[in-house]
Amino acid sequence: MDIETFEDFYRNKFNITATGVKPDLGQFNVFPMNCATHKKPIRYSRKDYYKISFLHGHYAIHYADKSFEVQGTTLLFFNPQVPYTFEAIGERGDGYFCIFKASFFNEYLRGNLRDFPMYAPGGKPAYTLDEAVAQEIGAIFEKMLDNMQSDYRFKYDLMRNYVMEIMHYALKMQPAESQHGYIDANTRITAVFIELLERQFPIESIEQHLTLRSAKDFAAELNVHVNHLNRAVKHSTGRTTTHHITDRLVSEAKALLKHTDWNIAEVSYSLGFEEPAHFSNFFKKQTGLTPGIFRSN
Template sequence: MQEEIDSSYIHKYDALRNLVFEILHYTLKMQPSINTEKQQTNASYRTAILFLELLERQFPIEDVRQRLSFRSPSDFAHQLSIHVNHLNRAVKETTEKTTSEIIAERVLQEAKILLKHTEWNVSEIAFALGFTEVTHFNNFFKKHTNINPMTFRKGE
């Protein structure tokens, strides 16, 4: 991995991300599998899983022109063809977090990745993450981390 980071390969961060995923999957294979027949699932659990899968399919953001398709609980509910109240109830019951909290956590995680591992400016990152105004992104980031995006990027 160090050899890759020291290289001049333009897509080295993508290659590094793939290496990390390979390590993660290798370690997950080492764990004993859980017998899925013994797990009880209900409609709320299945709805929450569909929501989480739909959320994760939007990531990683690899191009400045890419933009999140779904940002709000109602966007996800519409895509899943269910009422937003049903989605919110199912997610809260299953994860003990609100739908909005989960979306915000994942958007924040991706924002941190983009700030640390790309040369994109803050407005490009904000646009890719579905914010219509850079100010909204700055406020969102500061609310969740207590620092602004540029301070985070500099590592202060």
């Protein structure tokens, strides 16, 4: 699967290169939705940067192995770990979007961007906005556009503040139970397990080989007894450790089958299966389809 870089973005959207721009511009930029002058067909792909889109209109969003529609005014958060694309249904709407690298925030955050719920594994990427909130967030994007054209020395500090303000608007729309921190040992070990699981993805090359595939593998890595890990994960999420691992494997398998030209054996090996037959049996058990039939549908 292709990984779109900042350089690819400028080349694909504007038919220009990003060379010669200020270093910070290679880490952050903001645009109106109608900015692109050199459009190419929409491709389902991973990026090496984060993106926040503010859309007016009716769109189909294809995110990981799921698709859904949004209407009205929507705030969308996309991260480098998840392949995605979106397309207008009917007449294309308007809006704004900003793109930024994780390094743009590295020195300014105590933790990681992926610690925020909208960028966490399994996080909610789309937020439907009422009219009042839509006006407020639209005004923030207007400020970003105005400041990007200025010579203000500290404008990128302003951009970080604007992005964080937008993210906090979304966080206020999160259910209360998803906003609290780690409240007990079970929650902490579950969070570390999920982070370790997600750290193995995305699979970006045939040479990449998954090594943590079972509850025992993760327990050994976390230096805890497997029964302790299983109890903690089940207590915190209501689902077994194996269920989480299986779901993530299936999700990645679907992405690789649909969006790479790797053969079944190569997909199998990259996901840690010793034999393609084992992968085929696993995939059919989980989805009801063989890998080949799933790919051809």
